[in-house]
Amino acid sequence: MMKKLVFVAVALIGLISCSTDLSGIEEKLTGLEKEGANLEKKYDDAKKESERLDKESDALEAEVRKRQEENEKIRQHLLELEDSLNTVEPKLLSMEFVAADNPLQLIENVKCTIIGDSAVECRILNITSSKVLIPRFTFQGSVVTINGEEVESGVSEIDFSQPVVLSIITPKTIKDYTVYVGAYTGLPTVWLETTTHKDIETSGQYFNGRLKLAATPGTSENAYITQANAKMMIVGPVYWYRSRIHEDLQLGKNAYSILFNENISLFDAPAGKAWEFYTNTGDKTMLHKQTAFYLSSISALEYTPRFYHVNLLMNGRYYGTYLMGEDLEASEGRVNVGSDGFVLGIGASTYGPSFTTDHLERAVSVIAPSSSQSDASVDYVSNFVATAENALFSSDFTDESNGWQKYMDIDSFVDWYLINEISKNENGAFRSDCMMNLTRGGKLKMGPLWDFEKAFSVDASPNGFVIKNVNWYARLFEDPVFVAKVKERYDFFYSHKNDIITEVSNMAQYLKYAIQEDNNKWYTFSSDLIAGDQVWALYQTSVYAMEDWLNTRMDWLKGEFDAMA
Numbered sequence: 227m228m229k230k231l232v233f234v235a236v237a238l239i240g241l242i243s244c245s246t247d248l249s250g251i252e253e254k255l256t257g258l259e260k261e262g263a264n265l266e267k268k269y270d271d272a273k274k275e276s277e278r279l280d281k282e283s284d285a286l287e288a289e290v291r292k293r294q295e296e297n298e299k300i301r302q303h304l305l306e307l308e309d310s311l312n313t314v315e316p317k318l319l320s321m322e323f324v325a326a327d328n329p330l331q332l333i334e335n336v337k338c339t340i341i342g343d344s345a346v347e348c349r350i351l352n353i354t355s356s357k358v359l360i361p362r363f364t365f366q367g368s369v370v371t372i373n374g375e376e377v378e379s380g381v382s383e384i385d386f387s388q389p390v391v392l393s394i395i396t397p398k399t400i401k402d403y404t405v406y407v408g409a410y411t412g413l414p415t416v417w418l419e420t421t422t423h424k425d426i427e428t429s430g431q432y433f434n435g436r437l438k439l440a441a442t443p444g445t446s447e448n449a450y451i452t453q454a455n456a457k458m459m460i461v462g463p464v465y466w467y468r469s470r471i472h473e474d475l476q477l478g479k480n481a482y483s484i485l486f487n488e489n490i491s492l493f494d495a496p497a498g499k500a501w502e503f504y505t506n507t508g509d510k511t512m513l514h515k516q517t518a519f520y521l522s523s524i525s526a527l528e529y530t531p532r533f534y535h536v537n538l539l540m541n542g543r544y545y546g547t548y549l550m551g552e553d554l555e556a557s558e559g560r561v562n563v564g565s566d567g568f569v570l571g572i573g574a575s576t577y578g579p580s581f582t583t584d585h586l587e588r589a590v591s592v593i594a595p596s597s598s599q600s601d602a603s604v605d606y607v608s609n610f611v612a613t614a615e616n617a618l619f620s621s622d623f624t625d626e627s628n629g630w631q632k633y634m635d636i637d638s639f640v641d642w643y644l645i646n647e648i649s650k651n652e653n654g655a656f657r658s659d660c661m662m663n664l665t666r667g668g669k670l671k672m673g674p675l676w677d678f679e680k681a682f683s684v685d686a687s688p689n690g691f692v693i694k695n696v697n698w699y700a701r702l703f704e705d706p707v708f709v710a711k712v713k714e715r716y717d718f719f720y721s722h723k724n725d726i727i728t729e730v731s732n733m734a735q736y737l738k739y740a741i742q743e744d745n746n747k748w749y750t751f752s753s754d755l756i757a758g759d760q761v762w763a764l765y766q767t768s769v770y771a772m773e774d775w776l777n778t779r780m781d782w783l784k785g786e787f788d789a790m791a
Contacts (some may be wrong), residue, residue, distance in 0.1 A: 315396035316401035318368035321346055327750075329361040338405075339542035346392065346405040347542050353410050353739070357359060357386040363744055367394040367401070387753050388746075400703055408537075408544050411740035414493075415440045415537040416503075416550060418458055418482070423541050424479050427666060429464050432457040437484060439492060439536075456487045461502070479505050479546055479748060483553065495532040495552055496559025503538060504549040508679065510750055512769040513733050514742070515549060517776075518649050518678045520729050525641040526715070527673045529561055536560040546744040547737065554661065554676070556594035563665045568607045570596035571676075578634035583606040585697040587656045607664060613671050619699060624705045631770050632709075635669040639702065640711045642672035644719060647693045648780060656696045684771045687777035689758060691786075708789050716787045721781050727771075727773050734769040741765045 243261030245495055311428045331354045338348035339660050350357075362380045363370065370377055373787045381535045384390065386407035420435040421427065438451040464477030489497035506512040514651040515533065517537040537544070552560055554569055561569050571577055574589035579702040580591040581604065590611060592604055614633035623629040648652030654660060659677035664670050719726075742758040743749050751764040 242757060261332060283548060289756060310600065314366055314396060316396055317365065318392065318403050319364040319366060321361055321363040321409060323359050324362055325350065327362065331359055341542050344403060346403050347544055348405070348407045349544065350407065350409045357407055357409065358383055365394050367396045369395040371395065371511050390622060393603055406544065409739065411743050413535050413537050413547065413740050415539065417538045420541060420576050426458060427464060427477060428458050429460040429462060432459045432485065437759055441493065455487055455488050459483055479507060481505050492532050498554035498555055498557060500555055502551055502553045504533065504551065506507055506549060510733065511772050512547060512737060513730055514682045515678045515771065516733055517730055518681060520643055521645045521648065521719065521726065522675045525579060525673055526637045529674045531674055535740065537740065544618050544747060546747045547670060547740045554593055561594065561663050563663050567665040568592060568663065570607065570662040571662065572662065573658045574658045583612055585615055585619060609687055610664060611670065618701055622676050624707065633670055635671040636708065638671040638673055640715050643693055644712065644716055645675060645701060647691065648719065648783065649678060649681035650683065650692050650779065651678055653677045653680050655692050678679065682772055682776065684775045688775050689782050713787050716783065720780055720784050723777065730769065730773055738762060743756055
C-alpha cells in the first residue's frame with residue numbers, strides 16, 4: 227500500500243516538473259519510506275498497549291468482585307455476631323482502678339472484688355482527696371452505664387463518694403451491680419474468708435476459713451504479717467439490716483470469735499489461739515472499751531487484754547471498724563493463773579459450768595482453762611469463792627489475818643472497782659462478764675477488765691455511784707482499810723486525768739478516716755449519706771461530750787472520796 231502511494235507521488239511529480247533532478251526524488255522517497263515504517267511500528271506498539279490495558283482492566287474488575295464478595299462475608303459475620311450478642315447474659319467480668327489512669331489519687335492499682343451477682347467492693351489503700359476516679363472494667367454485654375450515664379472503661383471519670391449502680395445492658399436485659407469504693411483509714415485490715423466463701427449467718431457455730439492481717443495498709447502482698455487457717459463464728463445474736471439500695475436483708479455488724487489451729491501472735495501481743503472482734507455497736511466514739519483498757523494499763527491490775535482497731539472484711543465485703551483483741555485464756559501471756567488456775571465470770575452464763583453464792587447478784591461461770599472442768603476442780607473454786615464471801619460477811623471481816631483479805635487481793639479489788647466506777651459501767655455492777663481469777667494457793671483477784679458496752683454514757687448523769695452499791699463492794703466500803711486504799715488509788719488516777727482525756731483525743735484522731743468509712747457503711751451519724759467533713763464534725767461532738775462527761779465524773783468522784791472518813 228505504502229509503495230503504491232510512492233509510485234503515484236513520483237508520477238505526479240513527473241507530470242508537474244519534468245526538469246526535477248531524479249536523484250533528489252529518490253532521497254525523498256527513501257525518507258518517506260522510513261517515516262512510514264516508524265508510523266507502522268508506533269501503530270503496533272499502540273495496539274499492544276491497548277491489549278495490555280484491556281487485560282489489566284479485566285484483572286481490576288476481578289479484584290473488585292473478589293473484594294465485594296469478601297466484604298459481604300464480613301458483613302454477614304458481623305450480623306451473626308450482633309445476633310449472638312443479643313442472646314448473651316449481661317455480666318461484669320472485672321473491675322479495677324489503675325494508678326496510671328488516676329495519678330493524683332492512687333499510688334498503686336486497686337483490684338475490685340465482684341461479690342455474687344449484685345455488688346462490687348473496692349478498697350483504696352492510700353489517702354485520697356476525693357473519690358472521683360476512672361475505672362477500668364471488662365464485661366459481657368453491649369453497653370455499660372453508671373447511674374444511668376454511659377461510661378467507657380479507662381476514660382470516664384466517676385464520683386464514687388457514694389455507692390453507685392453500674393448496669394450492664396444488652397438489647398434484651400439489664401444487670402445492675404452496686405459499687406462500693408472504700409478509702410484508706412490508717413487502720414490495720416483483716417480479711418476473713420470462709421472456706422465456702424459464704425457469709426456466716428448463724429450464731430454459736432464455727433465455720434472453717436482463713437484470716438489474713440495487714441498491719442499497715444498500702445504494703446505489698448508479701449507484707450501481710452499473718453495468714454492462717456482459723457475457725458470463726460458469730461458471738462451473740464445475729465444482726466441484719468436492710469440497706470438503702472437493696473430491699474433484701476443484709477448481714478449486719480456482728481461480733482465474731484476466731485479460733486486458730488495453733489497459737490498465733492498478732493500485732494505485738496503474745497501468741498494465743500482465741501481472738502475476738504468487738505463491734506462497738508452503740509458507742510459512736512468507738513473509744514469506751516479502749517479508754518477503760520488504757521486505765522487498766524496504768525493500774526495495778528496484772529493483765530489488760532490487748533485490743534486493736536481494725537478494718538474488717540468478710541468474704542471481700544467491708545463490714546466497718548472493729549476492735550480485734552485477745553479472748554480470755556488462762557496462759558502465761560494472758561491471764562497467768564498457772565496450769566491449774568481459774569478464770570471466772572460473774573454474769574457470764576454462756577461459759578462452762580457455773581455456781582452461785584449467797585451474796586453475788588449473778589452466777590459465777592468457770593471460763594478457763596476450759597469448759598470441761600472436772601467436778602473436783604469446780605468444787606475447789608466454788609468452795610474457795612464461798613469461803614471468801616463468808617469471810618467478807620463475817621462479824622470480824624475487817625481482821626487482816628482472818629477476814630476478807632485472807633482470801634481476796636485488795637490491790638486488784640480496788641483498781642478494778644475504780645476503773646468501773648470512773649466509767650460508770652452498769653455491766654460492771656456484777657451484771658455481765660465481770661471477771662475474776664484464782665491461782666491455786668493464792669488469793670481471789672478481780673480482773674481482767676472486759677465488758678464496757680454500757681460505760682461512759684453521756685446520756686447518764688456523771689454523778690452517782692454504781693459499782694459501790696453491789697453487795698460485795700457495799701460490804702468492802704465498811705472496812706476503813708479498803709476505803710483508805712480506794713482514796714489513795716483514786717488520787718493516782720485523778721492525777722492522770724489530763725493524760726486520760728488526752729489519750730481519748732489521740733485515739734479519736736487516729737480513727738478520723740475509719741469513722742468516715744464506717745459511717746458510709748452503717749450510717750451511724752445520719753440516716754443520709756453525708757460528706758466526710760460532716761461525719762468528722764459529728765464524731766468530734768460525740769468525743770467532746772465523752773471528754774466533758776469524764777472530766778465532770780472524775781471531779782465528782784474526787785469530792786465523794788475525799789469526804790469519806
